[in-house]
Amino acid sequence: MSLKGNTSGKHKGKTTISKRGRKKLRALLFRVCMILVAKNSAFKALHAYFTQRPDNPLKKMQSLIALCNKLIRIFFSISKKQFEFSEEKMLKDIPHLAGSKKAELAA
Structure with a gap:
């Protein structure tokens, strides 16, 4: 799964999911990730980190694709x-999220 941008010259179009791979599987993974971000605390924290990190924050669609992967x-x-x-x-990949999650579980 990856993103593609619709650009031409000075025009910058909308970023969408590329059409590579199996269409129904791609759509299913994207929908599952949207639900996981809404309901699962670990995926919600990871999505918040990706979209609000100080260096190189991702847009919401980019974050959801990263979560699908x-x-x-x-x-x-x-x-x-x-x-x-x-x-x-899962959260130990990101050190500051792993530390905050441990603090929440200890409390």
Whole structure:
């Protein structure tokens, strides 16, 4: 999954999801990620980090695509290594999110 921009010369158009890969799977992953951002605290924190980080913040669509890719990697590793999903393990990739999540769980 990736994004493509519709640009021509000085015109900068809307950024959309590229049409590579399986259409229904792409659409399903995007919808699932939107629900995960709304309902799951770990994905919500990751989305907030991606969109509000001080250096190189992502737009909302870019953040959702990044989360879709993260979800694919999570599914792959769960199926390959046969373990349960853990929010702490997912958030340890981003050091300041891992520290704040541990503080929330301790309280």
